[in-house]
Amino acid sequence: xxxxxxxTRAKLAITLLAALGSFAFAQDAFVIAPEVTAALxxxxxxxxxxxxxxxxxxxxxxxxxIASLQDEVLASLSADEFELSxxxxxxxxxxxxxxxxxxxxxxxNQRVRRVGLDTGGGGSGESQ
Numbered sequence: 011x012x013x014x015x016x017x018t019r020a021k022l023a024i025t026l027l028a029a030l031g032s033f034a035f036a037q038d039a040f041v042i043a044p045e046v047t048a049a050l051x052x053x054x055x056x057x058x059x060x061x062x063x064x065x066x067x068x069x070x071x072x073x074x075x076i077a078s079l080q081d082e083v084l085a086s087l088s089a090d091e092f093e094l095s096x097x098x099x100x101x102x103x104x105x106x107x108x109x110x111x112x113x114x115x116x117x118x119n120q121r122v123r124r125v126g127l128d129t130g131g132g133g134s135g136e137s138q
Contacts, residue, residue: 041117043126046108055093055107056127060116062102063123073099080104083121087112 049056062079064071080097083104091112096105105128108116116122 041122041124042113043124045127046125047113049127050108050110050113053110055109057095058106058108058125059128060104060106060108060122061124061126062104063121064102071102076100076102079121083116083119086115086119091115 046056046058060083062076062083064075064079076099077097079102084092084094088111091109093107093109094104095107098104108125116125
C-alpha cells in the first residue's frame with residue numbers, strides 16, 4: 011500500500027513539474043509567465059501554479075521544509091491577492107487563483123521561482 015502511495019505521489023510530482031515546464035527552474039527567467047499577465051488583463055482571477063525556490067545545494071528537502079516555505083509565501087499574500095487551492099506536501103509549489111493585486115508581491119518574493127498558468131492535469135491535490 012505504501013509503495014502504491016509513493017508511486018502515486020511520484021506521478022503527481024512528475025505531472026506537476028511537467029505542467030510547470032522546464033522554465034519553472036530557469037535561473038534567469040522572469041517570474042510571472044506572460045500568459046498569466048495576459049489572462050489577468052481580462053479582469054478575472056487566474057488559476058496558477060506557483061513554483062517555489064528552494065535553497066541551492068541539491069540536497070533532499072523534507073516535507074516540513076516545503077510546508078515552511080509554503081507558509082512563508084502564503085503569509086505574504088492577502089485573500090484579495092491569492093486564493094489557495096492546493097498545497098503539495100512533496101513538491102515545492104502551490105496552486106490557486108491569483109488576482110491582479112497579488113502579481114507584484116509574487117513577482118518580488120525571493121521565495122517564488124515562477125508563476126505559470128494551471129492548465130489542469132491528472133494529479134489530485136494533497137492538502138489545503
